Amino acid sequence: MKPYRLLETSQKYTDYDMIQEHTAIPEFPDIRARLLLAFLNEAADTEQKADRGQLFSLVTGLVQMALDTHDRIDTSPLHQEEAKMRSRQLNVLAGDYFSSRFYELLAKAGEIQMVSRLSEAICENNRLKMNxxxxxxxxxxxxxxxxxxxxxxxxxxxxxxxxxxxxxRAELWEEMLYAFSRCEVLAEDMQLKQASLQQRPFGHYSLYYALEQATQQDQVAMMAEPVDSPRWQQWYEQYGAVEQIGQLLEQSLSVIQSRLQQPGYERLRADVAPLTEVYATLR
Structure with missing residues (x-):
């Protein structure tokens, strides 16, 4: 499987008319999955290990989609119209469905140890989220x-x-994963639509940055304003939130490029460097 086909392959397990008709599901984490595949491919010394890398990258992406889908569930106790209630129910079911496919694919391949490892990672993810x-x-x-x-x-x-x-490579993997994950957070913020703000339970970077930079008078006004209000866009521009995100994105990309230029990383550089292109266009 070519790295760029991970997204295409994942669609066999995620594209269902009923889900798409009633709710919006998160995107497959294509960049992180392709980054993982690049590292596993480089470490693979047999065709069997290469096949495992493809499987591991796919199922980890599906588990991430499951977690992200559950994060979108509206927990408001207020009465909701039928369409919103159906979307809420489908988010629950879709998240559970994506999780079930991860178990199924790994079990069929006999990768029981990986089921255990990912289950532990899910627990750690939920612990961090609760904190x-x-x-x-x-x-x-x-x-x-x-x-x-x-x-x-x-x-x-x-x-x-x-x-x-x-x-x-394990040390480099953690460094690259951190840098790419940080780029993803920043890119999501730059492309954020006002209508999707209520689906982000922890807020977003521009909001926190604008609050830090604002005058005391504006801070009072901000705290009283709904996060999906158009006024927030004015504050983001006034306090330079977009410019700050661009600078942070530039810093993370520089870390990636600098690290990959070191001797011995030629194969990784060929596979990983193209993954930065989507973020480079946002600067």
Whole structure:
């Protein structure tokens, strides 16, 4: 399987008319999955191990979709119209369905140990998420605390594969996964639509950054304004949130490029460098 076909292959397990008709599902984490495949392919010394890399990248992406789908469930206790109620129900079922496919695919391949590893990673992801929920309830996060927390959540499932890599590559894998996950958080924020803000239980980077930079008078106004209000866009522009995101994105891309230029990473560089292109266009 070519790395760019991971997304295409995943659609066999995610494209269902009933789900798409009633709710929007998260995107397959294509960049992180292709990054994982690049590292596993480089470490593979047999065709069997190469096949495992393809399977592992696919199922990890499906599990991530399951977690992201459940994060979109509207937990509001208020009465909802039928369409919203159906969307809520489908989000629950879709998340459960994506999780079931991960178990099925790994079980058929006899990869029981990987089922255990990913299950442990899911538990750790949920633990971090609960800690973040509690932290958000207690105090206001800084913009850097926010981006660090969300980056760690994006990394957890994929960190399971350090044990499948040589020691030197395991260290590089964690560094690249961190940098790419951070890029993804920033890119999502840049492309964020006002209508989707209610689906982000922890807020987003621009919100925290604008609050940090705002005058005391504007901070009071911000705290009273719904997060999907058009006024927020004015504050983002006023306090340079988009420019700040661009600078942070540039820093992460520089880390990736600098690390891959080191001797001994020629094959990885050929497979990984193209993954930065989608983020480079946003700068």
């Amino acid at each position: 973040l929920y509690q932290q958000v309830q207690r105090t206001m996060l800084t913009s850097e605390q926010y981006i660090e927390a969300i980056t760690q959540l994006k990394m957890q499932l994929f960190l399971s594969f350090k044990a499948y890599l040589p020691a030197d």
